[in-house]
Each structure stands twice: as C-alpha cells, then as structure tokens.
Amino acid sequence: xxxxxxxxxxxxxxxxxxxxxxxxxxxxxxxxxxxxxxxxxxxxxxxxxxxxxxxxxxxxxxxxxxxxxxxxxxxxxxxxxxxxxxxxxxxxxxxxxxxxxxxxxxxxxxxxxxxxxxxxxxxxxxxxxxxxxxxxxxxxxxxxxxxxxxxxxxxxxxxxxxxxxxxxxxxxxxxxxxxxxxxxxxxxxxxxxxxxxxxxxxxxxxxxxxxxxxxxxxxxxxxxxxxxxxxxxxxxxxxxxxxxxxxxxxxxxxxxxxxxxxxxxxxxxxxxxxxxxxxxxxxxxxxxxxxxxxxxxxxxxxxxxxxxxxxxxxxxxxxxxxxxxxxxxxxxxxxxxxxxxxxxxxxxxxxxxxxxxxxxxxxxxxxxxxxxxxxxxxxxxxxxxxxxxxxxxxxxxxxxxxxxxxxxxxxxxxxxxxxxxxxxxxxxxxxxxxxxxxxxx
Amino acid sequence: xxxxxxxxxxxxxxxxxxxxxxxxxxxxxxxxxxxxxxxxxxxxxxxxxxxxxxxxxxxxxxxxxxxxxxxxxxxxxxxxxxxxxxxxxxxxxxxxxxxxxxxxxxxxxxxxxxxxxxxxxxxxxxxxxxxxxxxxxxxxxxxxxxxxxxxxxxxxxxxxxxxxxxxxxxxxxxxxxxxxxxxxxxxxxxxxxxxxxxxxxxxxxxxxxxxxxxxxxxxxxxxxx
Numbered sequence: 001x002x003x004x005x006x007x008x009x010x011x012x013x014x015x016x017x018x019x020x021x022x023x024x025x026x027x028x029x030x031x032x033x034x035x036x037x038x039x040x041x042x043x044x045x046x047x048x049x050x051x052x053x054x055x056x057x058x059x060x061x062x063x064x065x066x067x068x069x070x071x072x073x074x075x076x077x078x079x080x081x082x083x084x085x086x087x088x089x090x091x092x093x094x095x096x097x098x099x100x101x102x103x104x105x106x107x108x109x110x111x112x113x114x115x116x117x118x119x120x121x122x123x124x125x126x127x128x129x130x131x132x133x134x135x136x137x138x139x140x141x142x143x144x145x146x147x148x149x150x151x152x153x154x155x156x157x158x159x160x161x162x163x164x165x166x167x168x169x170x171x172x173x174x175x176x177x178x179x180x181x182x183x184x185x186x187x188x189x190x191x192x193x194x195x196x197x198x199x200x201x202x203x204x205x206x207x208x209x210x211x212x213x214x215x216x217x218x219x220x221x222x223x224x225x226x227x228x229x230x231x232x233x234x235x236x237x238x239x240x241x242x243x244x245x246x247x248x249x250x251x252x253x254x255x256x257x258x259x260x261x262x263x264x265x266x267x268x269x270x271x272x273x274x275x276x277x278x279x280x281x282x283x284x285x286x287x288x289x290x291x292x293x294x295x296x297x298x299x300x301x302x303x304x305x306x307x308x309x310x311x312x313x314x315x316x317x318x319x320x321x322x323x324x325x326x327x328x329x330x331x332x333x334x335x336x337x338x339x340x341x342x343x344x345x346x347x348x349x350x351x352x353x354x355x356x357x358x359x360x361x362x363x364x365x366x367x368x369x370x371x372x373x374x375x376x377x378x379x380x381x382x383x384x385x386x387x388x389x390x391x392x393x394x395x396x397x398x399x400x401x402x403x404x405x406x407x408x409x410x411x412x413x414x415x416x417x418x419x420x421x422x423x424x425x426x427x428x429x430x431x432x433x434x435x436x437x438x439x440x441x
Numbered sequence: 442x443x444x445x446x447x448x449x450x451x452x453x454x455x456x457x458x459x460x461x462x463x464x465x466x467x468x469x470x471x472x473x474x475x476x477x478x479x480x481x482x483x484x485x486x487x488x489x490x491x492x493x494x495x496x497x498x499x500x501x502x503x504x505x506x507x508x509x510x511x512x513x514x515x516x517x518x519x520x521x522x523x524x525x526x527x528x529x530x531x532x533x534x535x536x537x538x539x540x541x542x543x544x545x546x547x548x549x550x551x552x553x554x555x556x557x558x559x560x561x562x563x564x565x566x567x568x569x570x571x572x573x574x575x576x577x578x579x580x581x582x583x584x585x586x587x588x589x590x591x592x593x594x595x596x597x598x599x600x601x602x603x604x605x606x607x608x609x610x611x612x613x614x615x616x617x618x619x620x621x622x623x624x625x626x627x628x629x630x631x632x633x634x635x636x637x638x639x640x641x642x643x644x645x646x647x648x649x650x651x652x653x654x655x656x657x658x659x660x661x662x663x664x665x666x
Contacts, residue, residue, distance in 0.1 A: 150502040205516070223457060
C-alpha cells in the first residue's frame with residue numbers, strides 16, 4: 001500500500017522529508033518562523049524507555065484493592081505557614097486565561113478540586129471563575145506581571161515564580177492578537193488585538209541573589225503564609241535547582257522540553273531545553289547534596305500522560321508531577337468529536353496544535369465567545385477528575401506491585417531502562433544487565 | 442505618630458503591624474539600614490516616614506499608603522504599586538516603579554536603569570535623570586523625567602506616555618518622539634505640581650510614545666527589534 005502520490009521508485013529523503021520541505025516553503029512564503037501550541041513532538045528519551053521490575057522472590061508486593069497505597073503530598077512546608085496538602089501527587093500546571101477560555105479554566109479548577117489537587121494560573125492573572133472553582137490555586141508571578149496584584153497574591157494558596165518553562169527556556173510569553181479580546185486586554189493592561197510578546201526576564205530581579213530578596217518580599221507581603229514555588233525550564237537542572245533552594249524556594253518545579261505551551265516558535269519548542277527524563281536525577285542530586293530532598297519538594301512536568309509516567313517520575317525522586325497538555329486533552333482537546341471543525345481549519349483530531357490562533361473547535365484554547373460556549377465546564381471538570389483518578393489508580397497499581405505502601409516509596413531501584421540513553425539519563429541499569437551507563441560506566 | 446526603631450524591632454514585626462486590621466495612621470521608622478521589603482504590601486491609608494536608606498522593594502505592591510523615604514532606595518522601589526504615593530528624597534536604584542499599576546512615585550534625585558519598566562498605569566516623576574532601558578515595555582501610565590534619559594528609552598513601549606525635559610541618549614525599538622498638544626501640557630503641568638517639581642515648565646519637555654509598528658508582527662518591520 002503506497003501513500004498518496006507515491007509509487008515504487010520514489011524515495012523520500014530522510015533529511016528533507018515532506019515536513020521539512022513544507023516548512024522551508026512556508027518560511028519562504030511568509031518570512032516568519034512557525035508559531036504553534038502543544039509541546040515538543042520530536043522523539044526524545046522519555047518515561048516509556050523505563051520499566052518497573054515489580055516484586056518477585058526478593059520483594060513482597062502489596063495486595064491490590066486491599067492494602068493501602070497512599071498518594072498524599074505536602075508541598076511547601078519549608079518556610080510557609082500554610083503549605084499545600086494535596087490528596088494526589090498530580091497537579092495542574094500553569095495555563096493562562098487568554099491562552100484558554102474562561103470555561104476551560106473553570107473546568108481545570110473543578111476537576112482538580114474534585115480529586116483534591118491544585119491548579120495554577122498563568123500569564124494573565126487570576127480570574128474570579130478560576131479562583132471560585134479551584135479549592136487550591138497556585139498564582140504565578142511571571143516576568144510580564146500581567147494582572148499581578150497583592151489582593152490575588154493573598155487570595156492564592158501558593159505563589160509560583162516562573163523563571164522559565166520547558167517549552168521555551170529563556171523565552172517569554174506569547175499571545176497573538178486574535179486572542180487578545182476585550183477582557184484579556186483589560187486584565188493585561190494592553191490594547192485589544194495586538195500581538196502580546198511578554199518579557200523573558202523579570203523586571204525587578206536578576207539572578208539568584210536578587211531572587212532571594214524577591215522571595216523575601218513576597219513572603220513579607222503575604223505574611224509568610226504562602227508556599228513559594230520556583231519554576232524553571234529544564235536546561236541545567238542541577239544548578240538551577242541548587243540556586244532555587246539557595247534563593248529560598250519551598251518547591252522547585254522542573255519542566256522538561258516536552259512541556260506544553262499555548263504559543264511558541266516551533267524552533268524553540270523542538271530545539272531548546274532537555275528532556276524531562278534527563279532533568280530529574282540532576283535536580284534530585286542538587287536537593288540531596290544540599291540535604292533538603294523531601295524538605296524542598298520537586299515537582300516534575302513535561303510529557304506526563306499516565307500513571308506509569310507519574311510512578312516513574314516519583315521513583316526517580318520527584319515529590320509530585322504536573323500536567324498541562326494531558327489535562328487539556330482530558331477536557332476534550334483534539335477529540336474526534338470535533339473532526340469536522342478541525343478539518344475546516346486545516347487540521348485533524350490528534351494533530352491540532354494551532355492553539356495560538358484561537359479557533360479551537362473544542363472551545364478550549366480560544367477567546368471566541370461562540371467557540372467557548374461549546375465547552376461545558378462541568379463536563380470538562382468531570383472528565384479531568386476521571387482522568388486524574390485513573391492516573392492515580394495506575395500509579396498505585398504499579399507501586400503495590402513493587403511492594404510500596406505510598407507512591408513516594410517508589411525508588412530508582414524499582415526501575416530498569418530499555419535503552420542505553422534512558423539508562424544513562426535515569427541512572428538505572430539497562431534491563432537485564434547491571435550496567436548503568438555514565439561517567440563511571 | 443507610631444515610632445519604630447528597626448535597630449530594635451524586626452522588619453517582620455513592622456510589616457505585620459502595617460498589615461494589621463486597623464493600623465495606626467502615622468508611622469516613623471528609624472534605622473532602616475537598607476532593609477529590604479520595608480513597608481511592602483500595605484493596604485491602608487497610612488503615612489510612613491522612613492528616616493534613612495532602604496533596600497530592595499520598599500513599598501512593594503503598595504495600596505493606599507503614602508510612604509516617604511528620607512534617603513536612597515534600592516532596586517524596585519514601589520514595584521507593582523496599585524495606588525497611594527511613594528516619595529524617595531534621594532536617588533533610586535534600578536527598576537523603580539516596575540510594573541506599577543497605579544499611584545504616584547516621586548524620586549527627588551536620579552533613578553537608575555529600567556525606571557518604569559513594564560509600568561501598567563502608575564505615574565512616575567523623577568526630578569533628576571533616569572538610566573538606560575527606562576519605560577521598557579511600558580504599557581500604561583506616565584513617566585516624567587526632569588533631567589536626561591539613558592539609552593533605549595521606551596524600548597518596545599505600548600501606550601505609556603513619556604515626558605523628558607533633557608536629552609534622551611537614544612530611543613528604544615518602536616519608541617518615537619510625538620507632538621506635545623495642549624492635553625499633554627495640561628497633564629504634565631498637573632503631574633509636576635503633584636510631584637512638587639519647581640522651576641520646570643511643560644514647554645521644556647518632549648513627549649515620547651509608541652510608533653505602534655510592532656503591535657502586530659510584520660516581516661518588513663523585523664529589523665526594528
């Protein structure tokens with residue numbers, strides 16, 4: 001069976017395949033880089049390259065459904081008077097109102113609250129709907145400071161200082177004019193309809209010494225109640241984690257290159273930053289070297305899709321994970337239900353990534369009132385809760401099989417790798433061997 | 442007048458008292474000794490006089506309060522201020538009034554780099570000069586500079602209005618000089634008066650703002666960045 005237009009004798013170049021040819025010709029036509037949403041689509045070493053060993057002669061498993069396997073996590077007890085106490089170690093990552101419709105933000109809050117976890121604002125401030133429907137809400141402090149104000153800071157349950165994100169470490173936010181509606185413009189103090197390219201550096205601090213003072217200020221303003229998270233895009237995870245701890249962070253959020261974005265240059269998404277799998281062990285090393293592993297929590301994000309991914313991240317030393325793209329997909333993004341709508345805008349269910357355009361047939365990544373009205377926040381919230389529950393059940397299934405009574409008891413010793421690359425990154429043996437590739441092996 | 446000596450009382454205790462449900466209306470703070478986050482996060486119509494120099498983020502996120510620093514201020518004085526008035530009688534370090542949404546910041550001396558960076562509606566009046574990259578990505582509000590402005594003034598500016606009496610060493614991307622009309626002279630006169638600037642006339646100032654060429658990306662303007 002051939003592909004359309006193909007017949008024997010036609011050989012596609014591995015170097016200049018049809019996607020590459022399309023991109024060169026698009027660039028030649030339009031004179032600007034490609035911007036899209038979603039996360040990295042290239043294949044990189046990931047959690048799929050790891051396997052759990054499970055119990056056998058030398059390990060006792062726990063009974064599924066009978067013996068307890070706890071899932072709770074406390075985030076931010078290092079300095080904050082009121083740390084977050086979550087029932088599950090899966091949180092919802094920062095996504096802005098602006099990038100997402102108001103009902104979609106509401107659904108994230110509903111779903112997260114139903115299963116006892118947190119959701120997070122984004123580059124655009126806090127909406128009343130979001131606050132109202134999120135039992136536990138993390139408020140992001142970004143370089144743009146859109147919508148930032150001390151009232152919302154005090155209304156939040158935690159504060160997340162965003163230094164970077166995995167999709168674009170070193171890059172600032174981006175929201176194209178199509179999505180700057182009246183309400184979004186008002187919240188961001190910007191003219192309606194302009195392309196919003198927010199800053200990549202914070203306006204009032206540079207480097208870890210300044211950040212320490214900034215964190216001190218935020219603690220003073222909120223009377224030392226709120227946990228302070230520091231989020232970084234995975235690039236130099238050992239040093240970034242160590243410097244975040246030195247700056248006084250209660251929680252470090254490490255976002256790998258597969259982490260999603262509402263709008264970023266394709267070249268940025270695919271070529272800057274390191275895979276999530278490669279970032280976890282160095283981050284844990286930093287925490288352990290400083291003697292604060294488990295005292296300062298590590299939240300890992302970027303390509304977490306299943307309970308297996310959750311269990312693997314935790315086994316490598318994370319305290320919790322965060323999901324963005326997967327949460328949006330759970331709400332209904334890329335659903336075949338909207339195939340006709342996707343085709344009308346030149347895409348297809350399973351491929352749609354033009355979240356920057358605001359024409360989302362599912363009504364999620366849009367500011368168009370008619371499109372947003374298609375989205376049922378209650379139903380979306382229920383779907384997200386179902387998905388989160390499923391992930392937790394999956395992670396518990398694996399943990400019990402490994403003999404663990406809490407997800408946090410999973411450890412690297414429970415894992416092996418399928419590839420040499422993953423073995424080197426995760427620092428676990430290549431399956432069936434005792435070989436851990438790396439500096440000493 | 443409630444007097445607090447920071448050589449004796451901790452900054453935490455001072456800020457906690459200022460954040461309390463019914464703070465005293467007038468405060469005098471001695472021995473600030475460069476403390477960071479002094480009087481940050483106030484949300485009450487109180488007056489705070491600080492006798493000495495302050496560190497970073499003095500009066501950060503201020504609402505309603507009037508904070509007067511009888512000395513110099515470190516980085517980010519009145520950052521993200523929402524309302525009220527902050528006066529620095531000496532010089533201010535970088536990022537003075539960063540992202541401030543409202544209120545009035547007056548600096549009697551000079552302000553360093555990035556004064557008014559990403560300002561979102563506040564008014565800032567500097568009796569002296571400002572450093573480079575001032576009003577970078579300034580969105581709303583007004584920055585008045587009675588002296589000179591450093592290089593790259595108003596880089597990537599949105600709708601903020603800048604008034605400079607002296608020389609601007611250079612304008613940033615998409616920042617241009619604009620016509621001074623009566624409405625601008627009127628608002629400038631009012632700002633100078635509120636900030637206690639003497640001997641300056643609106644006619645001595647130039648106005649700068651956005652050319653709006655970068656509001657929506659166009660490949661022909663890529664060289665502007």
